[in-house]
Amino acid sequence: MAKVAFIGLGVMGYPMAGHLKVKGGHELTVYNRTIAKAEKWAAEFGGRAAPTPAEAAAGADFVFCCVGNDDDLRAVTTGKDGAFETMAKGAVFIDNTTASAEVARELDAAATAGGFHFIDAPVSGGQAGAENGVLTVMCGGDADVFERARPVIDAYARMVGLMGPAGSGQLTKMVNQICIAGLVQGLAEGIHFGKKAGLDIEKVVDVISKGAAGSWQMENRHKTMISGKYDFGFAVDWMRKDLDILLSEARRNGAKLPVTALVDQFYAEVQALGGKRWDTSSLLARLEK
Numbered sequence: 001m002a003k004v005a006f007i008g009l010g011v012m013g014y015p016m017a018g019h020l021k022v023k024g025g026h027e028l029t030v031y032n033r034t035i036a037k038a039e040k041w042a043a044e045f046g047g048r049a050a051p052t053p054a055e056a057a058a059g060a061d062f063v064f065c066c067v068g069n070d071d072d073l074r075a076v077t078t079g080k081d082g083a084f085e086t087m088a089k090g091a092v093f094i095d096n097t098t099a100s101a102e103v104a105r106e107l108d109a110a111a112t113a114g115g116f117h118f119i120d121a122p123v124s125g126g127q128a129g130a131e132n133g134v135l136t137v138m139c140g141g142d143a144d145v146f147e148r149a150r151p152v153i154d155a156y157a158r159m160v161g162l163m164g165p166a167g168s169g170q171l172t173k174m175v176n177q178i179c180i181a182g183l184v185q186g187l188a189e190g191i192h193f194g195k196k197a198g199l200d201i202e203k204v205v206d207v208i209s210k211g212a213a214g215s216w217q218m219e220n221r222h223k224t225m226i227s228g229k230y231d232f233g234f235a236v237d238w239m240r241k242d243l244d245i246l247l248s249e250a251r252r253n254g255a256k257l258p259v260t261a262l263v264d265q266f267y268a269e270v271q272a273l274g275g276k277r278w279d280t281s282s283l284l285a286r287l288e289k
């Protein structure tokens, strides 16, 4: 059992912190900007709610974090009353936010200077993956620190991998999002075409999902796409944040991402349709408007 802190109890962080307490059996202190959520969590799981990230992190062996973007991450780490003010020597800060590789390297350097450790550890698997404790976790950091953190991370994960030095977890998450962007557009076009052709899409998916066209998105999203239900899942706003991060990285490393850049523009159109919080499968709504 370790002393663990968790900063950011959103859609993802709330259940992840719950698994660290219940499945991991650790002693938990949580922080959330909107304090009511932290108090609700503490009442539900029996941990302690702290008023600032600094107070949550004080004395912890492992400090987890899952906030929105680079700026939010800086605010709760190196900002005023941030966790880095009180991190213990030798402790490990594990960041589950989807952020840039740049901020990961910056915080890794700040952690090293302060005598503690940093691991970037973005996740894949969505709200359901977080609630069921079966996320995929892509880590960047030192191998010996990773080996210490891994058994703790296991509480909310099905797959945990060390991808390389600091920033490598975020770079791997970028690959993940690049692979998803074009695929979802392809799925949307397939369903759109099938409807126009007068086919029974349920029947079509039932057959082709067993062949080479099958995918997680097809399995898990076709039903809601057919019925035009998008008020759940991974928000378009979040996807555009991720695409912005990875397109900037591609400008730096010279990678060519023509389809991903195009799909980013399609998502801008979905936002204009009112779909900022819609699931990313709402690319179909744009074709059907």
Ligand SMILES: NC(=O)c1ccc[n+]([C@@H]2O[C@H](COP(=O)([O-])OP(=O)(O)OC[C@H]3O[C@@H](n4cnc5c(N)ncnc54)[C@H](OP(=O)(O)O)[C@@H]3O)[C@@H](O)[C@H]2O)c1
Pocket (backbone or CB within 6 Å): 008, 009, 010, 011, 012, 013, 032, 033, 034, 035, 037, 066, 067, 068, 069, 071, 072, 073, 075, 076, 096, 097, 098, 099, 123, 124, 125, 126, 127, 233, 234, 235, 238
């Ligand atoms: N949702 C998904 O399916 C999914 C899947 C994979 C990865 N992710 C990534 O995981 C991260 C969190 O996503 P989420 O869906 O859990 O988001 P969310 O529900 O919007 O939660 C965001 C959390 O960050 C906190 N926060 C934001 N800005 C802050 C700031 N400046 N200072 C302090 N706290 C701040 C929020 O506090 P308040 O409660 O006060 O707003 C909230 O606890 C994002 O990077 C996202 O891209 C999400």
